[in-house]
Amino acid sequence: MRQEQGRVCSIALGYVGDQDEAFDVAQEIFVRVWNRLATCTDLERFGPWLMSIARNACLDHLRRRKARPPRQDVPADEMHDLRSGGPTPEDTWLSTSRQRLVHRALGNLSDINREIILLKDIQGLALEEIAGMLELPLGTVKSRSSRARTELAQAIVDLGGGPDTGQEAVS
Amino acid sequence: MNRRGDKDRRDFVNDVLDRTSGSPCRRALELLPDLTDGALASTDRQLVQGHLEHCTGCRAVAMAMSRMGEDLVSLAVLDPGEAFTAAVLARTTARTVAAQERRRAEVASRGPAGLMDRIGRWLQRWIAAPDFAIQAAYVATVLIVALTALPISPFREAPGKMLQAVQASPGGLPVVGQAVTWSTRQVETGAAGLVGRVRSGFDAAWDDASEDWRDRSARSAADRGRLDASLDMAVDEFMDGRPAAAGAKALEAYRSGQAAWSAWWAAEQDSSEAVGP
Structure with a gap:
């Protein structure tokens, strides 16, 4: 569990967007994994199996969140008072300005494009595995992946991550 | 071309x-x-x-x-902190315990194994009861008195012999040996007679109790019949949506119950008076 918890938390954050909720969902994911461990007979397939459980748990959470009212009604301009002084795990995680920029840009993508970036470019799943998980044709996943990367790069530029940030040009 | x-x-x-x-x-x-x-x-x-x-x-x-590309790869892991593992373990442990309880309940509802499981849980509850220690001490006292203090007790001389042994210690140790030998012999020779006496006494007590029970049942039968009838009518009235009538019938049932109770205990009072001085 210790080996996979960082990855699972990252996936959960990628789907739900809020760190506290992501940790709650990650707990739920591990409880589901514990309950269904007997169904994972091929250890080599553990990674995609875990990823599939994580994705389903995140989607269930998002469905429940849609169905219920917001958890808090504190005005947005007072929210900063609720934060503690020290760095949160998310702050530590997004340790560089580049990472923060990419994280924000991911938030601007459509759900399907963000999901494909999350599974392929962040978690490193193969296109075939993603196609199986999303129940989409391989060609569709491939074209969507290209489109998602272009959309993300465009979003990064729109947020100020252009050439003046010291990036190297494509050769 | x-x-x-x-x-x-x-x-x-x-x-x-x-x-x-x-x-x-x-x-x-x-x-x-x-x-x-x-x-x-x-x-x-x-x-x-x-x-x-x-x-x-x-x-x-x-x-x-x-x-x-490299920025995205660096987002692949988010450390949730030390408390995370403990929280997950607490949740999975709680679920495991709940699953064991469910399995136990399933077993409890099936066949001889289920019967044994129910008996085991009943004993567990009984032993865990707050007054179990008092009840056990009471039973132990009754047993000791029955074995050593009554005229028919098989070990009625044992306390005196043990006391002699203690007073004569250490020179009186042989007396302890005699007491043990005597007790063993008493058990060997007198156990059969004791069992016979206990059994006959129990049979006689059982017959008396059965006869007394029949007397009490006969005396209170009429009132108990009225109690049952009133209760049935009260339930019917209530189900038909007449709570006031149901209340009246319930009151009748209460009075019949009181009468049945009095009739039951009157039998004992009569018999007590009969055997009184």
Whole structure:
């Protein structure tokens, strides 16, 4: 569990967007994994199996969140008072300005494009595995992946991550 | 031959038009992922690179894309902190315990194993009861008195002999041996007679109790019948939506119950008076 918890938390954050909720969902994911461990007979397939459980748990959470009212009604301009002084795990995680920029840009993508970036470019799943998980044709996943990367790069530029940030040009 | 040459020319023109018509930026952005991955054919690569040299917007996107790969990989792991593992373990442990309880309940509802499980849980509750220690001490006292203090007790001389042994210690140790030998002999020779006496006494007590029970049942039968009838009517009235009538019947049932109770205990009072001085 210790080996996979960082990855699972990252996936959960990628789907739900809020760190506290992501940790709650990650707990739920591990409880589901514990309950269904007997169904994972091929250890080599553990990674995609875990990823599939994580994705389903995140989607269930998002469905429940849609169905219920917001958890808090504190005005947005007072929210900063609720934060503690020290760095949160998310702050530590997004340790560089580049990472923060990419994280924000991911938030601007459509759900399907963000999901494909999350599974392929962040978690490193193969296109075939993603196609199986999303129940989409391989060609569709491939074209969507290209489109998602272009959309993300465009979003990064729109947020100020252009050439003046010291990036190297494509050769 | 000319036809084939015409077709080749048409294909070439269409191919060039496909690659160069429409918005050049849109076309370049479509091909950027393959360019970044080094998977673009040389003709397309030259076209896109030529476009990037002159289009600052597409060049910025290309730069962002070439750099974001390593940024995305660095987001693959988010450390949730030490408390996370403990929280998950607490939840899975709680579920395991709940699952064991469910399995136990399933077993409890099936066959002889279920019967044994129910008996086990009943004993567990009984032993865990707060007054179990008092009850056990009471039973132990009764047993000791029955074995040593009554005229028919098989070990009635044992306390005196043990006391002698203690008072004569250490020179009186042989007395202890005598006491043990005597007790053993008493058990060997007197156990059969004791069992017979206990059994006959129990049978007689059982007969008396059965007869007394029948007497009490007969005395209170009429009132108990009225109690049952009143209760049935009270339930019927209530189910028919007449709570006031149901209340009246319940009151009747209460009075019948009181009468049955009095009749039951009157039997004992009569018999007590009969055997009294």
